[in-house]
Amino acid sequence: MFPKLDPILHSELRLAVMSILAGVEDADFSFIKKQTGATSGNLSVQIDKLCAAGYITVEKGFKGKMPRTTCRITEAGQQAFSNYVQALQEYLSAGK
Amino acid sequence: MFPKLDPILHSELRLAVMSILAGVEDADFSFIKKQTGATSGNLSVQIDKLCAAGYITVEKGFKGKMPRTTCRITEAGQQAFSNYVQALQEYLSAGK
DNA sequence: TAATTTGGTTTATATTATAAACTACTTTAT
DNA sequence: ATAAAGTAGTTTATAATATAAACCAAATTA
Numbered sequence A, B: 001m002f003p004k005l006d007p008i009l010h011s012e013l014r015l016a017v018m019s020i021l022a023g024v025e026d027a028d029f030s031f032i033k034k035q036t037g038a039t040s041g042n043l044s045v046q047i048d049k050l051c052a053a054g055y056i057t058v059e060k061g062f063k064g065k066m067p068r069t070t071c072r073i074t075e076a077g078q079q080a081f082s083n084y085v086q087a088l089q090e091y092l093s094a095g096k
Numbered sequence C: 001t002a003a004t005t006t007g008g009t010t011t012a013t014a015t016t017a018t019a020a021a022c023t024a025c026t027t028t029a030t
Numbered sequence D: 001a002t003a004a005a006g007t008a009g010t011t012t013a014t015a016a017t018a019t020a021a022a023c024c025a026a027a028t029t030a
Helices: A012-023 A029-036 A040-052 A075-094 B012-023 B029-036 B040-052 B075-094
Strands: A056-063 A066-073 B056-063 B066-073
Touching: A012 A029, A012 A040, A012 A056, A012 A066, A012 A075, A012 B075, A029 A040, A029 A066, A040 A056, A040 A066, A066 A075, A075 B012, A075 B075, B012 B029, B012 B040, B012 B056, B012 B066, B012 B075, B029 B040, B029 B066, B040 B056, B040 B066, B066 B075
Parallel strands: none
Antiparallel strands: A056 A066, B056 B066
């Protein structure tokens, strides 16, 4: 009746990050930070976790002289996000 | 873009409890425990929090000789649950 | 009457999220 | 040239949360 919610995704910031990445080809750290309003520290940590879970990939490079961190959702991440949405529907719909 | 999610509701167990209560007149501790699969301790704590937030009311009485704890959603709880569902839609739909 | 079960609460611990402090480098102003 | 301010983060410490373990009291069953 109440399926287990993926703890990696059941986090406000990580869910927002995944939500952004699910809709675009890729996005860099600063863009995600602006969109979510998160602090750098928090975002850094949460991106690490998504990466460790294999839900996103992180690529570090430079845009001119400035460091740039680009994130991209993986197939597994896309799937996990989709599963999470499905699971959540059951919680939300139960109360009609 | 990403509205703040009510931290009281953004918890797997509390959300499940609210989901159950949103659909029925009232429900007792044991029923909720069975439906959610939660441990007594965890459920006890989370019910307290929902109660402290004013989202549910808890009525203690006896069914025969056995103690019985009955929970019921409040108007504020109904509203908060509804708001949470709305907010969440934004996260989920962003990734289309 | 001695387990066992029901119906919980309290307290301790593990996990998670968040904020604060720091690093490293670049750009702009003096 | 150098100082101040901004960009782009990471690391580490602390606060909040969730979960589990231990406990309690009464009722039921053997």
